[in-house]
Amino acid sequence: MSAKEKFSVGLDIGTHSIKLVKLRLAKDSRELFSFALEPIGSNLSEQLKRLKSEQGIESANISVSGTATLLRYVNFPKMNEAEMRQALKYEAQKYIPFSTSETNLDGSILKTDLPDNKMLTLIAAVKKELIKERLKTLEDALVRVNIIDIDSLALINAFNFNYELEDNLKIKAVALVNIGASMTNLNIIEEGIPRLSRDIQISGNNFTQKLADILGLDFKSAETLKLNPEKEKAVNIAAAVEAALANLAGEIRTSFDYYESQSASTVAKILLSGGSSLFNGLKDILANLMGIEVIYWNPFNKINLSLEVDSSKVKGLSSQLSVAAGLALR
Helix, strand or coil: CCCCCEEEEEEEECCCEEEEEEEEECCCCEEEEEEEEEECCCCHHHHHHHHHHHHCCCEEEEEECCCCEEEEEEEEECCCHHHHHHHHHHHHHHCCCCCHHHEEEEEEEEEEEECCCEEEEEEEEEEHHHHHHHHHHHHHCCCEEEEEEEHHHHHHHHHHHHCCCCHHHHCCEEEEEEECCCCEEEEEEECCEEEEEEEECCCHHHHHHHHHHHHCCCHHHHHHHHHCCCHHHHHHHHHHHHHHHHHHHHHHHHHHHHHHHHCCCCEEEEEEECHHHCCCCHHHHHHHHHCCEEEECCCCCCCEECCCCCHHHHHHHHHHHHHHHHHHCC
16 A cells, blocks of 8 residues: 655645645655635635635645734754753843743854854743633634744745755845735845834725725725726826825835844845735835835745646745745745
């Protein structure tokens, strides 16, 4: 008998949509077996139950983001993994703004060859209440949770897997900018190692609100127009996007300045993802505002596509599946 096939599922539950990626795991490769992307309905648990049945899943890797999560990159005295974990609960108090008793903590050693016998350590913190809520949602849907990640780390995981051998992206610092409906994840990666992560509260909803203000529309009508632009209103849509993007670009620039003040590197390129990054002209507007190259990246660049998957559909949706792909790669 042949060995039972192994699968891994990444489930990204956003504020507006659910994204699911199911990978078939082979010894030396990963294959996209199936995926799903749909708006969140009125009953999330029932929706997840249906997806569980349709996709044939028992368990999934999930993630969280927002103000109840935090990532910090900190220099620790050089120590081994066990010592780092012992030190984590004490050191974390210096860097996180909420009580460690209300928080789930984790950490990872990223780099051990820093000057002065130091090492670069990642501290990840999530409020227990957020984890409790998310686990309850999955429990109600009868889906077992394997791991809980943070959106930014899932993005970094997907990028590093797919572009590990891309020298032009590995030798310099690059920024992953994932623009969702209610939040933008910003991550700066230097030679494959994350150095800064931040969630910015400027996103696709801000683009919609600007459009509503310019045209005197309610939010729902502006959202419909944004997703299905009318040619005669293209100038107004571009103006709305540019106005909101100027605020986002200012926040990104502040983060770049902070990173560059701490490092010998400068950010050479922005790599875009997320559903709200797909508006016509956004990439070029952001490039002009930031003064550096902006491109889209593919979370399935080094992942094979199964024969059952519609490759053209994957191509059109791939930017929105980047977090789910990173989760499935865990």
